[in-house]
Amino acid sequence: MSVGVGTLAVFSYIDTRVSDRFDTTLLDRHTQLVVGLNVATDNPEALRDLMFDPAYGAPYSGRYWQVSSRDGEIFASASLFGETIAEPRGSPDTPTIWNTLGPENEAVRSVYQLITYEDGTVWGVSVAESQDQLVEERRVTQQSLLPVFALVGLIGVAGSLLLTSVILRPLRKLRSDVAHRWDRDEDLKPSDYPEEVSPLVRDLNQLLGRNRDIVSGSRRQAADLAHALKTPTAILRNELVALSDTGTPIDTAQEALDRIDAQLARSLARMRAMNTAELTHSRTDLSNSINRLTRLFSIMAERESKTLGVSCDPDLWIRMDTQDIEEVLGNLLDNAVKWCRNSVRLAAIQQEGNIEIRIEDDGPGIPEAARREALRSGGRLDTSVTGSGLGLAIAVDLLNAYGAKLDLGRSGALGGLECKVVIQSVINTMPA
Known part of the structure; x- marks a missing residue:
C-alpha cells in the first residue's frame, strides 16, 4: 500500500512539474511576442513574419498568438x-495565466498582459496553447516513468518481504522451539536468538517450566490417587469373593463397586486431560497410535472369531496427549469389539484441517433416542455384556478438554453403531 501511495505522490509531483514547465514555455512565447510587437507597433501585420514558429501558420494547430489595440x-x-x-x-498589466476557450471552443491555456509601449500605444498581448498538448505531455511523461516506478515498486516490495522474513525468522524459530520443548523437555537457549528476543526467551523458559511442573504434578497426583484407591477396592473385591463362597448374593455389590471404579477413572481422566490440554502444546502421531491399538484389538477380536479392519492415512498429527487419545480410541474399540456380531471397522482420514475417525460395527447399535443419554451419563443400556458403561462418557470428557467432539450414529456400511470423532489436525514440525 505504501508503494502505491508513494507512486501516486510522485505522479502528482510530476504532473505539477509538467504543468509548471508548460506555463514557463508559454511565458517564454509571450515574451517573444511582446519583443516582436515592440518593433512592429506601427505595422502589427509584420508579426506573422517575426513569429516564425510553423505551428502559428497551421490552422487550428493548438498554438496561437493575438494582439489587440485600444481601438479594438x-x-x-x-x-x-x-x-x-x-x-x-480587467485587462491586467502583468502576465496573467488563465484557462479559456480558443477556436471552435477548444480548451486553451493562455497568457495575457496589457502593455504600454514607448511610442504610447497600448496593446493586449496574448499567447495560447491547447490544453490537449498539456494532457499529452503528462501522458507521455507518465508512460516513460511508469516502468521505472514499477521496477522500483517491485524492488521495494521484494525488499520489504525479505526484510520481514529476516525479522520474523527468529520468531518462527521460537514458535517451533516452544512446540518442540514439550517433546524434548529442554530449555530454550537465549543465545540462539537475537538480543531483542532473549528476554522473551528467558520468560518463556520460566513459564513453560512452571506449566510442565503443574501438568506433571497434576498427573502424578491423579496417578497417586488411583494407586491409593486400588488397595481398598481390591480388599472389597476379595471380601465379596469370600461372601460369594458362603453363598451370599454379591451381584448388586459387585456392580456398585464396578461403577465406583469407573466413576473414579472418569474423574481422574477428566482432571488429567483438563490440565494437559490447557497448559501444554502436546502433539501425537495419531497414525502410530492407531497402528499400536490395532495390533492389540486385532488379537482380542480374533479370540472371539471377529475381524477388525483398519484404514488410516499416513502422518496424521493432532494436538492431544498420546495417553488421552489412546484411551479414547481404546474405549471406543473395546465397546465395538464387545458389541459387534462379526466385524469392526476403523477409518482415519484428513479432511479440511480436521482429522475424522470413524469406528463402526455390525452390532445392534444404540437407538437414536438413547444416544444422548449414553454420551452424557454412560449408563449401561444392556447388562448382558460386562463393563461399567462409562467408556463413552470418559471418551467425551477427554475429547471436550481438547475442543474435539464425538457423535454417535448408525453405520451405513455395517448397520450397527458408528462413532465419529473429529479432532483438529496440526502440521508435524518435529525434526526427522
Whole structure:
C-alpha cells in the first residue's frame, strides 16, 4: 500500500512539474511576442513574419498568438483562422495565466498582459496553447516513468518481504522451539536468538517450566490417587469373593463397586486431560497410535472369531496427549469389539484441517433416542455384556478438554453403531 501511495505522490509531483514547465514555455512565447510587437507597433501585420514558429501558420494547430489595440483592432496568428482568443476581465498589466476557450471552443491555456509601449500605444498581448498538448505531455511523461516506478515498486516490495522474513525468522524459530520443548523437555537457549528476543526467551523458559511442573504434578497426583484407591477396592473385591463362597448374593455389590471404579477413572481422566490440554502444546502421531491399538484389538477380536479392519492415512498429527487419545480410541474399540456380531471397522482420514475417525460395527447399535443419554451419563443400556458403561462418557470428557467432539450414529456400511470423532489436525514440525 505504501508503494502505491508513494507512486501516486510522485505522479502528482510530476504532473505539477509538467504543468509548471508548460506555463514557463508559454511565458517564454509571450515574451517573444511582446519583443516582436515592440518593433512592429506601427505595422502589427509584420508579426506573422517575426513569429516564425510553423505551428502559428497551421490552422487550428493548438498554438496561437493575438494582439489587440485600444481601438479594438485585432491581429492574430494564421492558426486562429479568423477567430479570437478571449481576454481576461480587467485587462491586467502583468502576465496573467488563465484557462479559456480558443477556436471552435477548444480548451486553451493562455497568457495575457496589457502593455504600454514607448511610442504610447497600448496593446493586449496574448499567447495560447491547447490544453490537449498539456494532457499529452503528462501522458507521455507518465508512460516513460511508469516502468521505472514499477521496477522500483517491485524492488521495494521484494525488499520489504525479505526484510520481514529476516525479522520474523527468529520468531518462527521460537514458535517451533516452544512446540518442540514439550517433546524434548529442554530449555530454550537465549543465545540462539537475537538480543531483542532473549528476554522473551528467558520468560518463556520460566513459564513453560512452571506449566510442565503443574501438568506433571497434576498427573502424578491423579496417578497417586488411583494407586491409593486400588488397595481398598481390591480388599472389597476379595471380601465379596469370600461372601460369594458362603453363598451370599454379591451381584448388586459387585456392580456398585464396578461403577465406583469407573466413576473414579472418569474423574481422574477428566482432571488429567483438563490440565494437559490447557497448559501444554502436546502433539501425537495419531497414525502410530492407531497402528499400536490395532495390533492389540486385532488379537482380542480374533479370540472371539471377529475381524477388525483398519484404514488410516499416513502422518496424521493432532494436538492431544498420546495417553488421552489412546484411551479414547481404546474405549471406543473395546465397546465395538464387545458389541459387534462379526466385524469392526476403523477409518482415519484428513479432511479440511480436521482429522475424522470413524469406528463402526455390525452390532445392534444404540437407538437414536438413547444416544444422548449414553454420551452424557454412560449408563449401561444392556447388562448382558460386562463393563461399567462409562467408556463413552470418559471418551467425551477427554475429547471436550481438547475442543474435539464425538457423535454417535448408525453405520451405513455395517448397520450397527458408528462413532465419529473429529479432532483438529496440526502440521508435524518435529525434526526427522
